[in-house]
Amino acid sequence: MTTVIAFIVIFGALVFFHELGHLIFAKRAGILCREFAIGFGPKVFSHKRAETTYTIRLLPIGGFVRMAGEDPEMIEIKPGHRIGLVLDKDEIVNKIILNNKEKFPNCRIVEVEYADIEKDLIIKGFPDDEDEVLKTFKIDPKAVIVENGTESQIAPIDRQFGSKTLGQRTMAIFAGPMMNFVLAFFVFIIIAFLQGVPTNEPKLGEITPDGAAMTAGLKKGDLIQTINGSEISSWSDVVEVIRKNPNEKLDFSILRDKKDLDITVTPIEKTVEGKKIGLIGVYSPVEKSPIQAVKAGFTETYFWTKQIFVMVGKLVTGQFSIDALSGPVGIYQATDSVAKSGIYYLMKWAGILSINLGIMNLLPIPALDGGRLMFFAVEAVRGKPIDRQKEGMVHFIGFALLMLLMLVVTWNDIQRFFL
Numbered sequence: 001m002t003t004v005i006a007f008i009v010i011f012g013a014l015v016f017f018h019e020l021g022h023l024i025f026a027k028r029a030g031i032l033c034r035e036f037a038i039g040f041g042p043k044v045f046s047h048k049r050a051e052t053t054y055t056i057r058l059l060p061i062g063g064f065v066r067m068a069g070e071d072p073e074m075i076e077i078k079p080g081h082r083i084g085l086v087l088d089k090d091e092i093v094n095k096i097i098l099n100n101k102e103k104f105p106n107c108r109i110v111e112v113e114y115a116d117i118e119k120d121l122i123i124k125g126f127p128d129d130e131d132e133v134l135k136t137f138k139i140d141p142k143a144v145i146v147e148n149g150t151e152s153q154i155a156p157i158d159r160q161f162g163s164k165t166l167g168q169r170t171m172a173i174f175a176g177p178m179m180n181f182v183l184a185f186f187v188f189i190i191i192a193f194l195q196g197v198p199t200n201e202p203k204l205g206e207i208t209p210d211g212a213a214m215t216a217g218l219k220k221g222d223l224i225q226t227i228n229g230s231e232i233s234s235w236s237d238v239v240e241v242i243r244k245n246p247n248e249k250l251d252f253s254i255l256r257d258k259k260d261l262d263i264t265v266t267p268i269e270k271t272v273e274g275k276k277i278g279l280i281g282v283y284s285p286v287e288k289s290p291i292q293a294v295k296a297g298f299t300e301t302y303f304w305t306k307q308i309f310v311m312v313g314k315l316v317t318g319q320f321s322i323d324a325l326s327g328p329v330g331i332y333q334a335t336d337s338v339a340k341s342g343i344y345y346l347m348k349w350a351g352i353l354s355i356n357l358g359i360m361n362l363l364p365i366p367a368l369d370g371g372r373l374m375f376f377a378v379e380a381v382r383g384k385p386i387d388r389q390k391e392g393m394v395h396f397i398g399f400a401l402l403m404l405l406m407l408v409v410t411w412n413d414i415q416r417f418f419l
Contacts (some may be wrong), residue, residue: 021179032068069160080168180358192296196286211281366398
C-alpha cells in the first residue's frame with residue numbers, strides 16, 4: 001500500500017507540474033484552456049472553475065491541457081438552424097441553445113440567417129416573436145453553447161492557440177518540460193536543507209550504532225587534527241586514511257569542547273567492488289543553510305540532467321537496447337525499492353524522474369512537446385506555419401507509435417518482474 005501511495009503521489013506531482021506549466025503560460029498568452037487533465041481515458045473526477053475543467057482520468061500515462069484552436073472547433077451554426085438565445089440586460093447573447101430549447105423558457109427562438117462565433121461574434125436571424133424581421137445579435141466573447149445539456153464556451157479567434165505569436169506559442173509548449181526541471185530543483189533544495197549539505201571539514205558527522213567509531217568513543221562534532229601523527233586538513237584526508245587501513249589501529253588526535261583528546265580506532269574491513277577497504281561508521285559533516293541548499297539544488301539538477309542526456313545518447317547510438325527502457329510497471333517496481341530506503345531517497349527519486357520526464361518531452365519526437373517545438377523552429381525559419389492538417393497527421397502518427405512503444409516497454413517490464 002505504501003508503494004501504491006508513493007507511486008500515485010510521485011506520478012501525480014510530475015504530471016501536475018508539467019501540465020501546470022502549459023496552463024500558466026497558455027493563460028498568460030490569453031489562450032482559452034478548456035481542460036486540465038491528469039491521465040487519459042474515462043473521467044474519474046471533474047471540477048470546473050472559471051473557464052477550465054480540471055479532471056483526473058483513469059489511465060496514468062500522462063496528462064494534457066486542451067487549448068482552444070489546437071483542434072478544429074467542432075460546433076458549427078449554419079443558416080436555417082433554429083436555436084435559442086439567452087440574452088443579458090444589454091441584449092448581448094451569453095448562451096446559445098442548440099437543442100432541448102424547452103428547458104430554457106426565457107430564451108428567444110431564432111432561425112439563423114448568418115452566424116460567426118469566432119471573428120465577428122454576431123448572429124443574424126429571424127426571431128419567432130418578430131414576423132419577417134431580420135435582427136442582428138451580438139455575442140459575448142465568453143458566451144457558452146449548450147448542446148445535449150453540456151455547456152462549451154466559445155473560442156473567439158483571439159483566444160485560440162494559433163492566433164498567438166510564435167514566442168507565446170513556444171513558451172506555452174516549452175513551459176511543461178521547464179516546470180519539470182523547476183520541480184526537481186526545488187525538491188533537491190528541500191532535501192539539502194533538511195539533510196544538510198556535506199562539507200569537506202575534517203569534523204565527524206552522524207555516528208552509526210555499533211560501528212568502530214562508536215565503539216572507540218568518537219562523537220559527532222569531533223574535529224580531527226591528526227591521524228597517526230599526520231596532519232588532517234579535510235574530510236577527504238580522513239576518508240583516504242581510513243579506507244587504506246582496514247583492521248589497522250589508527251591514533252586519532254581530536255578537538256572536542258576545546259579539549260585535545262587522543263582516541264584509537266580500528267577500521268572494520270569491508271569488501272566493496274572487489275577491493276578491501278576500512279570503515280569506521282561515520283558520515284561526513286553537513287551544513288544546513290539556505291544558501292548551501294540552493295547551491296546543492298543547482299548542482300544536483302545539473303548532474304542528473306547531464307547523466308540522463310548521456311543515457312539518451314547511448315540509447316540513440318545503440319549502446320542500450322529497448323529492453324533497457326522502463327514503463328509505468330518498471331517505474332512502480334523501482335519506486336517500491338526506493339521507498340524502502342526512506343523518504344529522502346524517495347524524494348530524490350522523484351526529482352530524478354521529473355528531470356527525466358522533462359528531457360524526454362523535449363526530444364524532437366512528434367506528439368511530444370519537443371516535436372511541436374521542432375515545428376515552431378521550422379515555422380521561424382520559413383516565416384510561416386506548416387499546414388495544420390499535415391502537422392496534425394504527423395503528431396497523430398507519432399502518438400500512435402508512442403503508444404505502441406509504451407505497450408512494448410510495459411510488456412518487457414511485466415516479463416522482467418513477473419514472469
